[in-house]
Amino acid sequence: MIRLESLTKRYGDLRAVDDLTLEVPAGELVVLIGPSGCGKTTTLEMVNRLVEPTSGHIFLEGKDVTRVNVSTLRRRIGYVIQQSGLFPHMTIADNVATVPRLLRWEKQRTVERVNELLALVGLDSATHATRYPRELSGGQQQRVGVARALAADPPVMLMDEPFGATDPITREHLQDEFIRIQSELRKTIVFVTHDIDEAIKMGDRIAILGEGSYIAQYDTPEHILSAPANEFVEGFLGEGLLLKRLQLARVRDIETFDDWPKLRLDDEPAVVQETLRHISREWVLVLDEQARPRRWARTSALREGTDRLSNPGEPIQTVLQDEFSLQQALQEMLISTSGGAVVVDADGRYRGVVYIETLNRAVRSMRADAEDQLVEVDRAAGNGGARR
């Protein structure tokens, strides 16, 4: 756990960071984001004291580290920066081994650790360990940067725009991979970025910072997107808030309905006729023998015999699964013939349908939740500070 207490950094009259208090819970990734010059990098660099605070305290796992030996402190904190900052004159293996060597690990242990880490970040140590950084692509260098920071298994990591210098596709890749690594390792991480989408994707919590590292809002991405605390945050989040919010929620979080009329290919003709007679909806869902959704059929056409159950018709393009985002669900509804999107289980069997109304309700409740939270925060703070 990291706790920053009334942290201030002044450069002459300029207050780069002004009285910042922030707690990063153990095992969580907290993103610092804000306009350039807001002091987010300065804040990050005060945690490992590359920038010495003018006043205030830094606590690491409950211990005040504001005055301890700086080199010893830094060896316990993983550090990743933009453009990797790899040592160009050292091989990949030597780069990764930096901190273990500073800590005077045994040779064998260091070698094993290096191989383990290269594998973790998806690099083959046989082909990469003896290479030099400039022989690697930008994305690969960045992976080495992450491996190097993890080398001595530090409980805490600082990442300063770690994927900022890579192209969008590589960046997405690196983000996904880091999310996977973090879900295994559960480090306590402070992560600086200026990319709001990256913040939403990576952060367990996001601190949106204004000038002087003033915290405009500090909350989970879900809450921030559902209920931005003020105009500054709203402006910072940009357009399409709701869509970003829908990206974070999963299909499993909302209710699916099994009330849509459906027919199976192996249904008896009598059953089919009976069902058709009672359908009031314009469309009926056709399932195959394994109960997998196959297509939408027009009820009237089936009744009149101009369409037959066994006709291939137009198959359903996409079905939703539990882990799909609500944004994907929305997209599916927009293009679906019937206005509903079909949800299947892991084996592809029909589970139900979600409607636009369900989505609408979900969004409203997210917002209400988040607002409740804000009111509580306000009450706790004893004023309307967070909602200026």
Place this chain on the structure above:
Amino acid sequence: MNSASARAGTRRRATAQGSRRGGLTWPLLVTKPLVVGAACLLTYLWIDGQELGFTERGLLNASRLRRLTLEHLDVALSATLIVVATAIPLGIVLTRPGWRSLIVLATIGANIAQATTAFGAMVLIFLQLIESPGSTPGGAGRTAAILGMAAYAFLPVLRGTLTGLDQVDKQTLKAARGMGMTGWQVLRRVELPLAVPIMLAGVRTSLVLTVATTTIAALVGAGGLGVLIINGYESDRTTIIVAGFVATAGIAVLADWAGAVVERFLRPRGL
């Protein structure tokens, strides 16, 4: 990312590096010694073909040439050694936080030392030394020559050290400190290795300057190949001046060549 193209790129880079280290440089590396050898041989044949009088025979013989060459190298190399041993540490100290304000002052000093005639400095030092008790003209001459040349050749090494350390990527240094290296470890493991190529270029320049200019050491009685030129001038024998000139130019070129070889082997891999 397209890993096939990445691999191809890496291979291309690796080959480029290989050829720079091997094939391509070897012809260049042997060219200079060959040219120097040929020039010396031609000069020898030319002088050998002349009618040589008693004066030439006395002034131009193998043992005398060897002695003058050794004297020359002694002064030039001692001066370079002193420069390396002082200018590099000074450059390192000046780039540490808190000392940077003195960089301008030190550079001006080194500039003045190079701009004022090394000869003048040499004579002044010689005159100082010769007056101190127990000194011999030869010893004072050698010391004066070495110190004069050292002052003269100080600037390239100082500047090379300053530039070499300053051009190290700031992000790389931040990473090094951020991972918990002490100031000394950052210097030894990161800054110096990355500054080596530029520092060596400075040393090489300084070495060539010293070797070529040490001819003036003859004027304060420190010997060296400059003696031949003075001999030739005083006895009005062109052959002797040419011999002195070719020999000096030859070892200056060889010094440059030796510098190139050293640079090649001390340059860290991966750069």
